[in-house]
Amino acid sequence: MKQTVLVLEDEADIANLIRHHLQNAGFFVEVATTGSQVLPVARQRPPVLFLLDIMVPGSNGFEVCRHIRESPDLAKVPIIFLTAKTAESDRVRGLDLGADDYISKPFSTRELLARVRAVLRRFENPVTTNVSTPDFQLDSSAVTLTVRGNVVDATATEFRLLHFLASHPGRVFTRDQVLDAVWRDMAFVTPRSVDVYIRRLREKIEQDPENPRYLKTVRGAGYKFEAPR
Numbered sequence: 001m002k003q004t005v006l007v008l009e010d011e012a013d014i015a016n017l018i019r020h021h022l023q024n025a026g027f028f029v030e031v032a033t034t035g036s037q038v039l040p041v042a043r044q045r046p047p048v049l050f051l052l053d054i055m056v057p058g059s060n061g062f063e064v065c066r067h068i069r070e071s072p073d074l075a076k077v078p079i080i081f082l083t084a085k086t087a088e089s090d091r092v093r094g095l096d097l098g099a100d101d102y103i104s105k106p107f108s109t110r111e112l113l114a115r116v117r118a119v120l121r122r123f124e125n126p127v128t129t130n131v132s133t134p135d136f137q138l139d140s141s142a143v144t145l146t147v148r149g150n151v152v153d154a155t156a157t158e159f160r161l162l163h164f165l166a167s168h169p170g171r172v173f174t175r176d177q178v179l180d181a182v183w184r185d186m187a188f189v190t191p192r193s194v195d196v197y198i199r200r201l202r203e204k205i206e207q208d209p210e211n212p213r214y215l216k217t218v219r220g221a222g223y224k225f226e227a228p229r
Contacts, residue, residue: 002028005116006047008038008064009082010056014105018051018082021109022116035059039067042074048120054083054090062097069098069153076143076156078119082107095196098155122183123156131166133214134228136205138163145204152204157182161197162205165215169227172218198223 005022009015010033019029030045032038035058038050050068054061061081068074080101081094091102100119103112131138136147138159145154145162154162161182165173173181175191183193198217202209216226 002026003049003120004028004030004045004047005049005051006030006032006038006042007082008032008035008050008052008056008061010034010053014053017109018112021113025113025116027116033057035061035064038064039071039074042068042077046074047077048123049116050077050079051082051116052079054081054085062093065094065097065099069155075153078123078156080115080119082112092192092196095193096200098158100155100157122160129163129167131163133166135207135214138166147205154201154204158197158201158204161194162201162215165223165225169225172221172224174222178223194223 003026005027007015007018007022007029009018009031015031015033019031022029028045030041030047032041033056035056038052042050052061052064059067061083065079065081068077068079078100079098080103081099082103082105083090084105094102101115103115128140130140136145138145140163143156143159145152145159161178164178164181175194178194179191198215199209202212202215205214206212213228214225216224218224
């Protein structure tokens with residue numbers, strides 16, 4: 001069965017272009033033209049990836065992304081924003097909501113296919129070891145994060161980032177090293193993106209995010225995971 005990509009795009013020419021090239025690449029494509037259509041369509045035929053325009057009728061792409069990340073059955077599906085909104089504030093907002101990539105319009109179809117494949121490759125290579133601390137546990141088989149006894153929503157990117165740092169306690173990584181290890185060939189991701197994800201993780205695992213116990217900033221160097229003593 002072909003993997004499904006769900007596209008939110010209200011401009012027919014762009015939607016048809018995306019559909020044509022993704023289908024030629026071997027995907028089945030579902031197109032939604034309004035934000036309210038996305039979740040019902042996704043539950044009828046679960047996608048391996050969402051491609052979301054931001055400026056669409058009804059719920060915009062940011063709102064749809066938030067609803068996806070709040071839906072237990074869809075929360076771990078990767079999301080790429082495909083939009084003419086290119087300001088850094090928009091990119092940061094997308095990351096804050098749990099997006100995995102961000103493609104600006106106009107785009108080349110070669111870039112689109114490359115970025116789609118890059119995201120899917122990352123998610124097809126899951127981590128295989130568990131991590132346990134007094135405050136949280138990472139279960140690699142279920143891709144779940146449990147914090148002080150409660151399962152906490154975490155995107156696959158957040159999970160991979162926390163797993164990477166926790167698997168190398170005490171070692172300082174620069175932002176570029178984190179990018180290479182976690183995002184690999186994701187060209188849109190910048191050092192600023194790492195900061196956003198670290199902040200999101202601190203809010204989820206730390207008892208006091210402003211004074212983190214685990215995810216430490218090393219000024220002028222990067223980040224490290226400090227194992228509990």
